Amino acid sequence: MHELSLAESLLQVIEDAAREQQFSRVKTVWLEIGQLACVEQESLRFFFDAVKADSIARQARLEIVAIAGQARCENCNRNCGIETYHAACPYCGQYALSVTQGEEMRIKELEVE
Amino acid sequence: MCTTCGCGVGQTHINGKPVQTRHRAAQSVRFRAPESHDTHRATETMHFGNGIAGTHAPGMSQARMVKIERDILAANNRWAEQNRRYFSAHGIFALNLVSSPGSGKTTLLVNTIERMRDQFPIAVIEGDQQTDRDAARIRATGVAALQINTGKGCHLDALMIGRALQQLAVPDNGLLFIENVGNLVCPSGFDLGEEHKVEIQSETEVEDKPLKNPDMFHSADLMLLNKCDVLPHLNFDTDLAIGYAHRVHPGLPVIRLSATQGDGMQAWCDWLAANCRRVAANANSMETGF
Numbered sequence A: 001m002h003e004l005s006l007a008e009s010l011l012q013v014i015e016d017a018a019r020e021q022q023f024s025r026v027k028t029v030w031l032e033i034g035q036l037a038c039v040e041q042e043s044l045r046f047f048f049d050a051v052k053a054d055s056i057a058r059q060a061r062l063e064i065v066a067i068a069g070q071a072r073c074e075n076c077n078r079n080c081g082i083e084t085y086h087a088a089c090p091y092c093g094q095y096a097l098s099v100t101q102g103e104e105m106r107i108k109e110l111e112v113e
Numbered sequence B: 001m002c003t004t005c006g007c008g009v010g011q012t013h014i015n016g017k018p019v020q021t022r023h024r025a026a027q028s029v030r031f032r033a034p035e036s037h038d039t040h041r042a043t044e045t046m047h048f049g050n051g052i053a054g055t056h057a058p059g060m061s062q063a064r065m066v067k068i069e070r071d072i073l074a075a076n077n078r079w080a081e082q083n084r085r086y087f088s089a090h091g092i093f094a095l096n097l098v099s100s101p102g103s104g105k106t107t108l109l110v111n112t113i114e115r116m117r118d119q120f121p122i123a124v125i126e127g128d129q130q131t132d133r134d135a136a137r138i139r140a141t142g143v144a145a146l147q148i149n150t151g152k153g154c155h156l157d158a159l160m161i162g163r164a165l166q167q168l169a170v171p172d173n174g175l176l177f178i179e180n181v182g183n184l185v186c187p188s189g190f191d192l193g194e195e196h197k198v199e200i201q202s203e204t205e206v207e208d209k210p211l212k213n214p215d216m217f218h219s220a221d222l223m224l225l226n227k228c229d230v231l232p233h234l235n236f237d238t239d240l241a242i243g244y245a246h247r248v249h250p251g252l253p254v255i256r257l258s259a260t261q262g263d264g265m266q267a268w269c270d271w272l273a274a275n276c277r278r279v280a281a282n283a284n285s286m287e288t289g290f
């Protein structure tokens, strides 16, 4: 995934929120990133540092909460954890999993003043 | 630079002319109005010094938590929805063609245009980092094509497509092909407003590509296995390749074809025609209220 675009987009969401919710400084940004989402965390931090300069988020710290991958098996109907898209169902061995969690790239909340 | 594909900030061009995009890492902007169609918002001025925060006594912290609950790509997704509404209102069946470079996207488009042009109006948006060579190949068929150059950027986004739609007249009840930048990673995350992503893999590539680059195979709705004409000269195991794709995306439909020799092209064109008719019929019933 293109982390520069993500960082720019992240800043845009923050700036939109600043206008809607009337704040002028962001101290902490809480993200939820699914483990299946194609995001390099270190790269995202690097680009966020670059794009946030001179913005209301220039002093903001990124807190990233990882969301584990989960899926339901269409064959045996059970739920399981997955780390990759090509995982087989651990119960029945079939490649019939549909992802239910772990693809998120969400901004949860901001600590602002 | 993006760690996955090495891209960086690039100046976007449409048909050779520079266009404004969100890339602005090098600029210093204290507050930037969001780019959206809500122009009344974009012209709004914010005076952060005058608000509650601006008048508080120095040293007194006003820290508070603000719930956001928004997708990081919210801006792109908003543009994508706008493009999608445009397509459905005009009966346009839009596809986003994604693959590694050289798998045969442009060749497939040229051949598809030759077979389909008498049945449906067609337009093409070409995405490449540099040059308008692919748009020129499409224009040589007589079909309108618009070239987006992403510079160092490695994928198309929904805003670029929105801008392109202002310049390219896509005929109502027609077929719009968007050929994305050749890259199996980034384009998977950027919704352009298309109805389907179509992934093109060629039989000259390795079978386990879906395992190595799963994201695109996961997000695609159809996989084309191109260059089946060269199979006799290769050690490519077609069943193995399809099996790997199905691990990542159970049930992913696959059409084997040869864009140069024509094998399998009928199945692909039948799929296109059926979808075109459905999308056009939906737009018509929206208009007449039935």
Ligand SMILES: Nc1nc2c(ncn2[C@@H]2O[C@H](COP(=O)(O)OP(=O)(O)O)[C@@H](O)[C@H]2O)c(=O)[nH]1
Pocket (backbone or CB within 6 Å): B099, B100, B101, B102, B103, B104, B105, B106, B107, B108, B182, B226, B227, B228, B229, B230, B257, B258, B259, B260, B261
């Ligand atoms: N043998 C064979 N070659 C093909 C086929 N489709 C495309 N090619 C060749 O593959 C190369 C790359 O094709 P192109 O359409 O430019 O790929 P793109 O980068 O995905 O747009 C060209 O040399 C094409 O002639 C095919 O079905 N069979």
Ligand SMILES: [Mg+2]
Pocket (backbone or CB within 6 Å): B105, B106, B107, B134, B179
């Ligand atoms: Mg091409």
Ligand SMILES: [Zn+2]
Pocket (backbone or CB within 6 Å): A001, A002, A003, B002, B003, B004, B005, B006, B007, B154, B186
């Ligand atoms: Zn990239």
Ligand SMILES: [Zn+2]
Pocket (backbone or CB within 6 Å): A073, A074, A075, A076, A077, A078, A089, A090, A091, A092, A093, A094
């Ligand atoms: Zn199972």
Ligand SMILES: [Zn+2]
Pocket (backbone or CB within 6 Å): A001, A002, B002, B007, B153, B154, B155, B186, B187
């Ligand atoms: Zn990219």
